[in-house]
Amino acid sequence: MRRLFKVLLPVLILAMGVGAFQILKSTKSEQASPTVQERIWRVEVEPVERITASPQLELYGRVETPDLLRAAASAAAWVAEVRVQDGDVVAEGEVLLRLDERDFxxxxxxxxxxxxxxxxxxxxxxxxxxxxxxxxxxxxxxxxxxxxxxxxxxxxxxxxxxxxxxxxxxxxxxxxxxxxxxxxxxxxxxxxxxxxxxxxxxxxxxxxxxxxxxxxxRATIRAPYEGIVTGVEVTEGDQVSKGEVLVRLYATERLEVRARIPAPYQDELIAAATQGIALRARAMIGGESLTLRFDRLAGEADPSGVDALFEVEGEPGLVRFGQLLSVTLERPLREALIEVPFRAVYGSNRLYVVEDGRMHGIDVEPLGTRLGARGEERLLVRSDELEPGDALVTTHMPNAVEGLRVEIIGAEAADDAAGETGR
Missing domain, CATH: 1.10.287 (Helix Hairpins)
Known part of the structure; x- marks a missing residue:
């Protein structure tokens, strides 16, 4: 009897546990499945507006001149007098240097x-x-x-x-x-x-x-024009040989800027020059704006582009021969352009607009830059898919994807939301 009890006790305990589990399972309260709500991202927008503008092209140029004088000794002689030094501004006809006439x-x-x-x-x-x-x-x-x-x-x-x-x-x-x-x-x-x-x-x-x-x-060397001395190679008492360079000078009125035009813009510039379209450029020097005018293209090009030469129309005293400049070229006028901030651009050619509360991506053709009304640099693009009044997303979204749900914010959010149109 005692042996039978030892065998049945574990079975009884297991049966009681299973029964308790079934009772708890049958009396458990039912819970509703959680619902997932889509997140709404808040973005700023600005209306699309088509304009006619001149795209700008940023170039890097160097100041040059075709009138760089290298005054040399007319014969072997001694230097009797030096009247100028590097950096002096001289007038036309001014004496720069004299050789000893007793040698002649x-x-x-x-x-x-x-x-x-x-x-x-x-x-x-x-x-x-x-x-x-x-x-x-x-x-x-x-x-x-x-x-x-x-x-x-x-x-x-x-x-x-x-x-x-x-x-x-x-x-x-x-x-x-x-x-x-x-x-x-x-x-x-x-x-x-x-x-x-x-x-x-x-x-x-x-x-x-x-x-x-x-x-x-010629033993008395004079300035053939108004200019700036770029170097004096001798001093009084030096003995020089025939043809030896004594002093260098360039004309302030003949300064020009040489800048490389990238190959994609080369044909556009040649066409503008052929049609007689006056192209302007500017360079900022110490807070002063220097005006430049496109004059001609260099006679030789390579696969990377061709050099353009610009005449200095502003104050030539602002620049020096050999100076490096950042040049902004005003390209020919283009119609139906759209001006957008750089933060609205994804990659190099993609923008997003708001349609029915969601972001819709559009590929565009970048055509250059220009300064906006507030002085900030903005990108000029063109696309047949963008229409005037479209709400262009200007908030840069790191997770921007097609169809992302967004909400327009800002002072004109209500008007912008009411003006959203489907495509």
């Missing part, structure tokens, strides 16, 4: 002496030619007399009166006089050649004198 004048004096000698030789040659012409007349008469003497001796010999020796002497005299006349005629014939040779030497020496006088004139 002895060479000029030597050439002038050569010219005087050649002029004397030319005068002597002309006198000689005149003397030869006069002497030739006399020598021809003497030749005729010698010929007459030969003829007379031949007659006498024929008459067997004259001697053979006398006839030979007469012929000898005739031959000698003939040689004298031939030499005189040759001297007269050579006179033009000798004269041209002397005159050529004289012209060469005079050209040399003009060259030396020009070197002397």
């Amino acid at each position: 004048r002895p060479r000029i004096a030597q050439v002038e002496a050569e010219i005087a000698d050649l002029e004397a030789q030319i005068a002597s040659e002309k006198n000689r030619a005149e003397t030869d012409r006069r002497a030739l007349e006399q020598e021809r008469r003497l030749l005729q007399l010698a010929r007459d003497a030969v003829a007379r001796q031949q007659r006498l010999k024929t008459q067997q009166v004259g001697a053979e020796q006398a006839l030979d002497d007469a012929k000898r005299s005739e031959a000698q006089q003939q040689l004298v006349v031939s030499n005189r005629e040759m001297a007269i014939a050579d006179h033009p050649s000798r004269l041209r040779g002397l005159e050529a030497r004289l012209a060469s020496t005079e050209a040399r004198r003009a060259e030396l006088q020009l070197e002397l004139e």
Whole structure:
């Protein structure tokens, strides 16, 4: 009996536990399933407005000039005087530097002496030619007399009166006089050649004198135009060689800015230049705005783009040669553009508008930037899907997706919500 009780007790306890579980399960209260509510995100919007504007293009340029003077020494000399230093603003005609004139004048004096000698030789040659012409007349008469003497001796010999020796002497005299006349005629014939040779030497020496006088004139270096000195390479007492650069200067009125135009905008700029459209640009320098005007494109391009050259229309004193500038180019006018803040852009070309309380994504074509009414930089885009009055989301949402439920906030939230339209 006791053994039977030990066997049935565990079974009884297990049955009581199962029964209690069933009673608790059947008496449990029913709970309603929780409902999931969709979260609503609050965003700011601004109405879409189509405008006609000039997209801006940010460029980086360098100040250059086609009139960069590198004044060099006209000849080997000593530097006598330096009147300017780097950074000086000089007027047209102002003396910059002088070379010692004593290094130039002895060479000029030597050439002038050569010219005087050649002029004397030319005068002597002309006198000689005149003397030869006069002497030739006399020598021809003497030749005729010698010929007459030969003829007379031949007659006498024929008459067997004259001697053979006398006839030979007469012929000898005739031959000698003939040689004298031939030499005189040759001297007269050579006179033009000798004269041209002397005159050529004289012209060469005079050209040399003009060259030396020009070197002397250029020993005093003056500013050819109003400009700014960019460097002085010598000081007083230096000895310089011919062609050595002494001072550098550029014209303030011929400054220009060279900036690289990216390849995607190259055709647009060429078309504007071909059509004669005046394109303006500006650069900010120390709080001052410098106005630039597109002048021309560089003659050489590469796959990255082409250089554009801008004339400085503002105050040229604001910039210096070689200065780097950030340039804002006003591109040609475009119609049907939409101006949006950068915070409204996702990626590089996607915006969101509010439709029926949800965000709807639209791909757009970025066309450039420009400064807004408050001075902030805004993006100009174009899209046929955007209509005037659409509520453009300007709050940047990190979790922005198509169909995200949103609520418009702001001072014009009520008007904006009432103006939402479906597509």
